[in-house]
Amino acid sequence: MPVASVTTSAAGSLTLLEDEDKDIRVYALNHLLNIVGQFWAEMSDKLSYLELLADPMSKELPSESRPQAALLISKIYYYMGYLDEAVEFALKAGGAFEKEKEGEFRETIICTCIHSPVAKDLENQYSIDTALSNIVDSVLRSTSGENGKLAMGLALSLRRLDLVEMIYLTSRANSSSQPSTSSKPQSSRPTHDESLLRYVLSEVVSGATGNEGWSEEFRSNLFNLLLRLFHHNPQPDWNSITTIWAQNSDVESCGESLIKLINEQNHLDAYQIAFDLNEVAPQAFIDGTRSKLAEKGLAPPAENPDESDPKVILDNILKGVTSAELFLNFLNKNNKTDMSILKVTKETLEDRYSIYHSAITFTNAFANCGTTSDKFLRENLDYLGRASNWAKFSTTAALGLIHRGSWINGLKVVKPYLPGGSAPNKFSEGGSLFALGLIYNGRKELAEDELKKNLNENVDPIIQHGAALGLGVSAIATADEDIYEQIRTILFSDNATAGEAAGYAMGLVMLGTASEKALDEMLSYARETQHEKIIRSLAMGIAFVMYNQRENADGIIQTLTEEKDAILRYGGMFTIALAYAGTGNNKAVKKLLHVAVSDVNDDVRRAAVTALGFVLFRNHTQVPRVVQLLAESYNPHVRHGATLALGISCAGTGLETAIELLEPMTKDPVDFVRQGAYLSLAMILIQQSEASSPKSASIRALFAKVVSDKHEDPMARFGASLAQGIIDAGGRNMTLALSTRAGTLNMNAIVGLTLFSQFWYWFPLAHGLGLAFTPTALIAVNEDVKLPKIDLTCNAKASLFAYPSTEKKQEEKKKDKAKTAVLSTTAKAKARDRAKKQEAGEAMDTDDKPEATTTDKPSSTPTQKKKPSEPNSFTLSNMSRVLPSQLQHISFPPEGRYIPVRPGGSGSGNIVVVRDTKPDEATSEDGFIELDKSLWPGWGNGNGQTTAAEQIQEQNAAAGGAVMTAGQGAEDEDEDVGPPQPFEYPFED
Structure with a gap:
């Protein structure tokens, strides 16, 4: 019986490989290819001879067998661990390698082939080897x-x-994978x-x-x-x-x-x-x-x-x-601001401190951003009227956030405070100009003339401060040379107050342009001036100019980070943040981490850690891991930066790991670290329900507790108060999102958060956060831009996207009602009296009967109400709040009259255009949602728009410049219909 042969060595085949007969050599080569995985160590001694056989000029093997020799060499090098040499000979093997069966060797060689050109710098005229390119192409072309x-x-x-x-x-x-509807033909x-x-x-x-x-x-x-x-x-x-x-x-x-x-x-x-x-x-x-x-x-x-x-x-x-x-x-109709929160905050923050005035101003502005609801202001005119100096500026500027986007009626509210109005005060006048810019954010033509006039005609630096900020916000990213030069003129006056606003405004106007002229002028002046405020604003202005410039900003980043002046290095950190926003660039992250632990200045280190939030926001789940050690730093400035990095990158996500990292920081021994933790928790939990983020209720309670605690540090109370406004932004109908639904950078959000982070030095810049808030709505309009009444279906549980509940709060109020204090002697006397009457058989029925003793005892057989199961879907009407995470669950009626022009509405913004599938059928006015015309009474003169200056002239002519008094405002506060009436804060001069 024949015995199966077992190969125990490659020596025989290696000997045959040197035989004079080419056919025997080919036979030996094929046998070696079959056993190379087992005997590659023996074969490695013959590598020099094998390489000779594989040489294209060699005559030792037939030409068709030389690729097989190259393949054998490649496998030997592969097993030896020399991948570069293995790839080299695999490429020489050509067709022989392509015929190689699937396995670890083939996959490794292909991966290395692909990685090799990727790892090289293709910008330096590097050309891919033809053989390597053929392998890559064959892989890609055969990809399923x-x-x-x-x-x-x-x-x-x-x-x-x-x-x-x-x-x-x-x-x-x-x-x-393709969206389709019945209306789309095959x-x-x-x-x-x-x-x-x-x-x-x-x-x-x-x-x-x-x-x-x-x-x-x-x-x-x-x-x-x-x-x-x-x-x-x-x-x-x-x-x-x-x-x-x-x-x-x-x-x-x-x-x-x-x-x-x-x-x-x-x-x-x-x-x-x-x-x-x-x-x-x-x-x-x-x-x-x-x-x-x-x-x-x-x-x-x-x-x-x-x-x-x-x-x-x-x-x-x-x-x-x-x-x-x-x-x-949408914001006015769906406003769900809890006025009781603002009321309690106002009552607990002492009015004799300017920081608390600013806190309640910002909280109200954020909570009512874009809603036009000034009810809280009218109810508390006396309290807010006690603001002084720059607190007046912030209080007046807050009107710009509340009436943001109200291009008609917003001006009526701001008008009394404008220079030459009925409420002359340089701080309120400056604040009103900033408010004007906030109202007309991104639409410079509507406020340009009024702001320019006040910038040039007024010599008061406080008014110039407001006008410059207003111009910067309204003309953002326009690269308007005329506006830029007028603001630059104010900068060159070298006044610290006016120059500070000019530095920010110049950067905002030239946002993302990488203008060499602007960079040279701003950097040169920052090096010359002695005013720290101007240096800081110019450093931030440079960061704005380099917005989204990525590697084009490397030169100016290098210049700023090597400056001796710590303020310019501070600007360099934000230049990295804005230039590489959302890119997750490794080089930028490494630079920021290095500065965060090595710079000698605390402000620079804090800015470096904060900047990580901007760079990494698209990969926000990794940010807690990146900043975890920084959050435990001995340096409180680094810890504060870590809180903001988490808040900025994870804004609106409700990320649990970020919340778990921030919660211990709310108990930090340093007040401004706690402040940052409160602000960041609010950013992360904005528009999060208790079902989607179970900790949202306890965090809200924490904010209220800190604000009410009079023994808490003012900085921490300030942060907790602002957090209450942020978490309920825009009447609970706005969110923070650094990217749009299309995936692009949200310019206003990134710029707004950057400005907000500068409140550390200048409180009025906190209003910048209002630019970052984005409405979360689904508004369907037809061809006539009317809003048809449509019932949309959300295929998810309503609790996941619900507004915060107010029922628990009312129950807690009842439970927390204080019991009447009773003296011990009185209680004993009443007890003796009751005992005597009971012995006499008299019934006792007075107000003092302790009914609570019977009701408060736990029942021996407690009966718990079984909660009804929540439906897996619910219906929404047109112009309802729809969160970004909710959009994927929304569907239009399949057989409905209106369908979106983009099937599924994926990727579209908040406003969706719908097609009428039954255009021949008449629709009554009841079939459409009626807009409140009092919010937008009329638009346009001849050219389709009315500037602020023209509106002021028209209003002065029609009303003789009259404004409503505080008393009149209070009488009309409950009216739901009608444009907001102007009012005046009774500021005390």
């Missing part, structure tokens, strides 16, 4: 559909736009998998692919490629295309597409694009788009515009007029 995203990621890492295009064009649309559905393109766009926008080394040219080419590929679809994904336009600053393509849609009578898509642009694009981009439309004759008529004209509707949407009116109505 389910691994399409992986292939796209590799193609991006290799910066191969041709592969990106190839992978998309060879993909096939998956019906499960022929108009995409033939390729657009989810791959959306994946690429989200990775590029979020900076999650390590794309910090990409040049602007490559980035622009990638956006252009995505734009072209998205247009392959018969029904383009306008949401993604809009994001590309805004990211690539492609005004030309945006304008042309809108023109085409309007000319084709496709008004609905044009309107939805305009709404989305209004959310994701800066003011300069929108102005350029409007100019492009005007060139093609699509501008609204200059005189007597028809509100139903598509040109007028589109222009109003682009300008933000329509959005402002809708959000104003």
Whole structure:
């Protein structure tokens, strides 16, 4: 019986490999390939000879067998652990390696092949080896559909736009991944998998692919490629295309597409694009788009515009007029501010301290941001009127937050305090100008003339301070040279008060432009001036100028971080924060961590840790781990920075690990660390229900306890008070989100939080947080921009997205009602009297009967009410609060009359345009939600807008400059209808 042969050594085959007969050598080579995994150590002694056999010029083997020799060498090096050499010979093996069966060796070589070009600097004219490129290409081309995203990621890492295009064009649309409705015909559905393109766009926008080394040219080419590929679809994904336009600053393509849609009578898509642009694009981009439309004759008529004209509707949407009116109505209608919280806070904070005046001012401004509700102000005019100096400035500026976006009526409230008004006071006048900027945030043309006039005509630095801040906020990111130069003139006056505001304002106007002129002027003056306030504001202004510039900011960052002046180094930390916001850039994170533990100045270290929150907010789940050790630092400034980093990065997420890290810090021995913990907890828990974040109720109770504790440090009470306003921002209908629903950076939120963080030095800058608040609404509008009454379904439990309950608070009040104090002698006398009467058989029925003794005893058989099971879905009406996490559960009625123009509404902003599937059916006025016209009584003169200066003139002519007195304001406070009437704080001079 034959015995199976067992190979115990490779010596025989290695000997045959040197035989004179080539056929025997080929046989030996094939046998060695089969046993290399077992005897590679023996074969390694013959590597030099094997390399000779694999040489293309060698005659020792037939040409078709040389690749096999190279493959054998590659495997030997692989087992020896020399991967670079293994890859080198695997590439020489060519076809022999491609035929290699799947296994650990093949996977390792391919991974190394892919990693090699990714790890090298492709910017330095590095070219990929042809053989290596062939392996990578073969892998990507053979990638199955389910691994399409992986292939796209590799193609991006290799910066191969041709592969990106190839992978998309060879993909096939998956019906499960493509949104569809019954209204979309089969022929108009995409033939390729657009989810791959959306994946690429989200990775590029979020900076999650390590794309910090990409040049602007490559980035622009990638956006252009995505734009072209998205247009392959018969029904383009306008949401993604809009994001590309805004990211690539492609005004030309945006304008042309809108023109085409309007000319084709496709008004609905044009309107939805305009709404989305209004959310994701800066003011300069929108102005350029409007100019492009005007060139093609699509501008609204200059005189007597028809509100139903598509040109007028589109222009109003682009300008933000329509959005402002809708959000104003939403916030006013759904205002759920708990006035009792403000009342208790006001009663417990002593009015003799300026810090407490500022606290209640900011708390009320945040809680009522954008709601136009000034009820609390009118009820407490005497209290707020006792503010002094800069507290007056903050109190008046708070009106700008409360009436934010109220482009008509907000001015009536601010007007009495404007210079030349009926309430002359330089602090309130300066605050009113800042308020004007907050009301017209991002719409400079509406307040520009009034603010410029007061900036140039007034010589009082306090008024100039307010005017400069107002101009900066209203003209944010416009790069308006005229405004910039006028503010610069104020800076050069070298007044600390006016110059401080000018430094911030110059940066806000030039936000994200990386203007060399602005950087040189600001840095030079910061080095020359002796005023710390001006140096700090200019350092922050430089940070604003470099917003979202990524690696382009490395030069100025290096300059600032090497400065001897700690204030300029402080600005360098925020320059990193804003330049790399949301990128998670490793180099930026390492730099910040290094400064956080090495700089000699506490302010710089605190800023470095705070900046981590901005850089890492897109990967917020990792932030608690990053700052955990910093939160335990011996340095309280570092601990404070850690609290803000957590609050900024995890804002609105309710992240449990962040809350668990912050809770012990609310008991920190240092007051400003506790202050930071309160503020950050409020940011994280904003709009979180008890069902989604069980600790939200206890944290709210903690805020109330700290505010009420008169033995607590003022700094901590200040932070807890502000936290009460933040957690209930905008009548509990606003959130903090550093990115938009489309995934792009939320410019206003990032800038607002940056300004807010400067309240450490200057309390009025806390108002900047109002810019960061974003309404969380779902508002459906039809082609006429009317709001049809639609019942939307939320396929989740209502408790997950509910407003905070007030029932428990009322029960607690009853339980906490103090018992009447009774003297012990009186109690004994009454007890003796009762005993005597009971012995006489007399019944006792007086007010002193202790009924509580019978009711308070626990029952021997307690009966607990069984809670009814909560439904798994509920219905919402149009113009309701819809949280970002809730949006994925929202659905329109499948057989309803109105359907969104973008199926599923995914990626769209707060305002969704809907299509009427039954346009021939008449709809009564009862079928639409009626907007409160008193909130928006009239818009436009001839050119579609009314400036602040023109409104002031009109109001003075109509009312003779009369304003309502405090007493009149109190009489009308309960009226729900009617525009907010102007009132005056009885400030004590």
